[in-house]
Amino acid sequence: MDLALDIGTWFLLLTGSFFLIITGLGLLRLPDLYTRIHAGGMADTLATLLIFVGLALQSGFSLVTVKLAFVVIFIFFTSPTASYALAQASFVAGLKPRLDGFGDSEDNKTSDDLGKGRD
Amino acid sequence: MSIFAVTAIAILVSAAMALGRAILGPTSYDRILAVNAIGTKTVLLIAVLGFMNGRPDFLDLALVYSLVNFVGTLAVLKYFKFGTLRGGLSGTRKRGN
Amino acid sequence: MRTASLFLVLLAVWLLLSGIYTPLLIGFGVVSCALVAFIARRMDVADREGHPIHLGPRIITYWFWLVVEIIKANVDVAKCVLMPKTYLRPSMFTTKATQKSDLGKVIYANSITLTPGTVTVDLDDDVVLVHALTTGSADGVKSGEMDRRVTELMREA
Numbered sequence: 001m002d003l004a005l006d007i008g009t010w011f012l013l014l015t016g017s018f019f020l021i022i023t024g025l026g027l028l029r030l031p032d033l034y035t036r037i038h039a040g041g042m043a044d045t046l047a048t049l050l051i052f053v054g055l056a057l058q059s060g061f062s063l064v065t066v067k068l069a070f071v072v073i074f075i076f077f078t079s080p081t082a083s084y085a086l087a088q089a090s091f092v093a094g095l096k097p098r099l100d101g102f103g104d105s106e107d108n109k110t111s112d113d114l115g116k117g118r119d
Numbered sequence: 120m121s122i123f124a125v126t127a128i129a130i131l132v133s134a135a136m137a138l139g140r141a142i143l144g145p146t147s148y149d150r151i152l153a154v155n156a157i158g159t160k161t162v163l164l165i166a167v168l169g170f171m172n173g174r175p176d177f178l179d180l181a182l183v184y185s186l187v188n189f190v191g192t193l194a195v196l197k198y199f200k201f202g203t204l205r206g207g208l209s210g211t212r213k214r215g216n
Numbered sequence: 217m218r219t220a221s222l223f224l225v226l227l228a229v230w231l232l233l234s235g236i237y238t239p240l241l242i243g244f245g246v247v248s249c250a251l252v253a254f255i256a257r258r259m260d261v262a263d264r265e266g267h268p269i270h271l272g273p274r275i276i277t278y279w280f281w282l283v284v285e286i287i288k289a290n291v292d293v294a295k296c297v298l299m300p301k302t303y304l305r306p307s308m309f310t311t312k313a314t315q316k317s318d319l320g321k322v323i324y325a326n327s328i329t330l331t332p333g334t335v336t337v338d339l340d341d342d343v344v345l346v347h348a349l350t351t352g353s354a355d356g357v358k359s360g361e362m363d364r365r366v367t368e369l370m371r372e373a
Contacts, residue, residue, distance in 0.1 A: 010122050017129030024136025026297035027156060033148055035306055038293055038349040040156045041332040046290040051163055055170055066232045067178040071185055078189035080329035082155055087337045089196050090148040097347060099306055
């Protein structure tokens, strides 16, 4: 039983670490601010969830498990709010997202069209 | 080497990459994003280190740090937007329809 | 009624976080929770928005559905980061939020942001401006599945 829990912890923590490394990579190599927000969101959601579930398997069922759950819930409530505030602030400040030059999909509107469509 | 040490190293490598974005970042919003990401990784690191040393009491620190990180990010964004931390958020939607 | 349930929730959080059960500390907890509940009542923040206890068990099922969506979206974004040439197709579009209350709109917008690959950039009345990383994640929002579920979640019981 303990062996199964240990294997589960190994698997979950390693997967979480993998997603963390990908998050760091995404922060470095994606081309503009808005795409980097998506990469940052990955560490806030799945990597956090995987690592904390992995730790919860080690702690057994006690108050520690409840505290782990509290941390995950707090992060899941606060992280989208922070991301939204960041995206909205940079959009209001006039930072235009790059929508072209990544391929040839034709339904990409430019951000100017979008501003007109909103009024 | 325990699995906790491996995870801690991965978290540190990821935080170093976010730090690189904070140094490179062309706009200040990139830097705020990087700081926010490093904050989340610090929460993870505190929790993993607590388990590595057999002291899960560290989780209280992780709990507080996650809340402080959120408030800090919002405070810096508000300061960038208005140039001051005083006053409420009323009358902020100048761009509205 | 809502003040009483707020007091009970606060007390449960206190008991779970403290872990030391002596009469003195539990007494402190009861007093401070009662104080917070009283102030919340005076400030009028313990209403349907501030303390949405009426969502009840429906929001739990919604959270489980949301976690599954988050896992799928994370795999998408991870593929995009590893192979940006193939998958990176950023787009920006507006969509409608069909929820009536402000709380429903906030739940919808935050769910969009919480799913990696889509970020709410602006929320104006009932128009949501979304930035999506790949075509797959853009289609996920455009299909309106999440919107339908949140509207159902917010419907009056």
